[in-house]
Amino acid sequence: MSQLAIFVVLLALGYGFGRMAESRHYRSIVEREQRHARISTLTLRTLESEPATVRRTQLVSGNVVISVDYFKRVAAGLRGFFGGNVQAYESLVDRARREAVLRLKESCPGAAHILNLRVETSSIYKGRGNGIGSVEVLAYGTAVYFDVE
Amino acid sequence: MMMTNIETVPGKTISSCFGVVSGSTVRTKHAGRDIMAGLKNIFGGELRGYTELLGESRDEAIRRMQQQASQLGANAIVNVRFSTSSVAAGAAEIYVYGTAVVVE
Numbered sequence: 001m002s003q004l005a006i007f008v009v010l011l012a013l014g015y016g017f018g019r020m021a022e023s024r025h026y027r028s029i030v031e032r033e034q035r036h037a038r039i040s041t042l043t044l045r046t047l048e049s050e051p052a053t054v055r056r057t058q059l060v061s062g063n064v065v066i067s068v069d070y071f072k073r074v075a076a077g078l079r080g081f082f083g084g085n086v087q088a089y090e091s092l093v094d095r096a097r098r099e100a101v102l103r104l105k106e107s108c109p110g111a112a113h114i115l116n117l118r119v120e121t122s123s124i125y126k127g128r129g130n131g132i133g134s135v136e137v138l139a140y141g142t143a144v145y146f147d148v149e
Numbered sequence: 150m151m152m153t154n155i156e157t158v159p160g161k162t163i164s165s166c167f168g169v170v171s172g173s174t175v176r177t178k179h180a181g182r183d184i185m186a187g188l189k190n191i192f193g194g195e196l197r198g199y200t201e202l203l204g205e206s207r208d209e210a211i212r213r214m215q216q217q218a219s220q221l222g223a224n225a226i227v228n229v230r231f232s233t234s235s236v237a238a239g240a241a242e243i244y245v246y247g248t249a250v251v252v253e
């Protein structure tokens with residue numbers, strides 16, 4: 001009985017705090033994405049046209065580790081029984097990717113472009129309990145700075 | 150040491166090539182961080198301890214790769230790639246590799 005109570009409390013805590021954290025995170029992501037929209041990120045390896053001389057280039061990266069809350073983990077577990085889209089994890093990786101790209105952009109404020117953007121996702125909690133629950137996203141690319149602004 | 154993850158360094162030309170250089174680290178976090186991560190698994194959100202841990206180990210791997218490249222006499226590393234794998238529960242291996250070159 002007490003186990004059930006703990007389970008319900010964890011579910012409620014996860015639901016409440018998880019939702020709050022997620023909506024707060026999304027608000028901050030949208031706001032910062034607008035602020036850094038000037039830096040273009042490309043998956044191209046070369047620039048089509050070089051409008052100015054390249055001042056310098058730099059390898060830049062951004063990473064983040066995000067965990068899902070208890071409620072979503074249970075919801076995803078249920079989903080695993082019936083099959084279909086696991087929305088709980090979709091929003092988790094979406095948040096993590098956007099956050100990682102934002103951190104990458106924040107690390108090179110003066111850059112004009114980011115070339116060859118790569119986004120890599122890995123799970124670092126493997127082999128512990130039921131595994132999934134947190135993802136690590138690493139975004140990296142080559143920042144290009146021009147002489148003329 | 151200049152680094153890019155494309156085949157060239159924009160605005161410069163590659164004059165000689167030394168082949169592949171790499172660096173790796175395996176790191177694990179301390180217990181305090183793990184307890185915090187356990188809590189975060191209930192509430193959700195960013196695991197800052199892990200973010201820092203992976204960031205630090207990535208820097209360390211890059212440093213080792215740069216050391217190797219400068220020993221060869223290179224001044225840039227092109228086509229840098231990262232890979233992350235978990236070798237044991239809670240321990241992550243970061244591997245970074247690229248091609249050491251001289252650019253002018």
